[in-house]
Amino acid sequence: MKELIINNAEEMMELGKKLAQQVCSGDVLLLDGDLGAGKTTFTKGLALGLGIKRNIKSPTFTLIREYRDGKLPLYHMDMYRLEETGAGDIGLDDYFNGDGVCVIEWSQFIDDELPSQYLIMHILKDENDFDKRYVTLEARGDQYQKIIDNI
Numbered sequence: 001m002k003e004l005i006i007n008n009a010e011e012m013m014e015l016g017k018k019l020a021q022q023v024c025s026g027d028v029l030l031l032d033g034d035l036g037a038g039k040t041t042f043t044k045g046l047a048l049g050l051g052i053k054r055n056i057k058s059p060t061f062t063l064i065r066e067y068r069d070g071k072l073p074l075y076h077m078d079m080y081r082l083e084e085t086g087a088g089d090i091g092l093d094d095y096f097n098g099d100g101v102c103v104i105e106w107s108q109f110i111d112d113e114l115p116s117q118y119l120i121m122h123i124l125k126d127e128n129d130f131d132k133r134y135v136t137l138e139a140r141g142d143q144y145q146k147i148i149d150n151i
């Protein structure tokens with residue numbers, strides 16, 4: 001486990017860029033945090049770090065957006081809309097077992113479908129400072145512990 005203090009949105013993007021240097025194909029990152037915590041902002045930084053030039057848009061209504069113009073494919077998922085229904089049979093395993101990096105916002109709504117190994121990042125907003133975030137990185141699986149050790 002690793003705890004970090006992130007002072008503004010730029011630093012959150014920088015953290016994403018750093019993670020991008022550590023991830024491999026097939027890796028799964030779960031982003032846990034309230035509305036506006038900075039999950040999509042982090043993903044934008046990760047995408048930049050992967051060399052993705054396309055603009056990252058929140059996939060709230062599409063559930064999954066795929067970006068294939070970087071050094072690894074990025075599958076950006078937002079499961080917010082599945083709060084009531086769960087994932088059912090939307091074929092998430094194909095993404096988890098695929099050749100890209102999966103980044104998942106609101107993964108708690110599909111927790112029955114998640115792989116057993118992943119890196120989870122918790123983002124907590126500061127009550128007083130609008131731009132400050134407390135980030136905790138937690139590994140489920142050795143390969144993810146290595147990533148955390150290198151951050």
Ligand SMILES: Nc1ncnc2c1ncn2[C@@H]1O[C@H](COP(=O)(O)OP(=O)(O)OP(=O)(O)O)[C@@H](O)[C@H]1O
Pocket residue numbers: 006007008009010012033034035036037038039040041042058105130131132133
């Ligand atoms: N330290 C910070 N880290 C990340 N975002 C920050 C920070 N400080 C301010 N912000 C701002 O907070 C907002 C975070 O929005 P973002 O879409 O990334 O959140 P989210 O967690 O993806 O929310 P949602 O659950 O609605 O998808 C952005 O407008 C960003 O500029």
Ligand SMILES: [Mg+2]
Pocket residue numbers: 039040041058078105
């Ligand atoms: Mg978002």
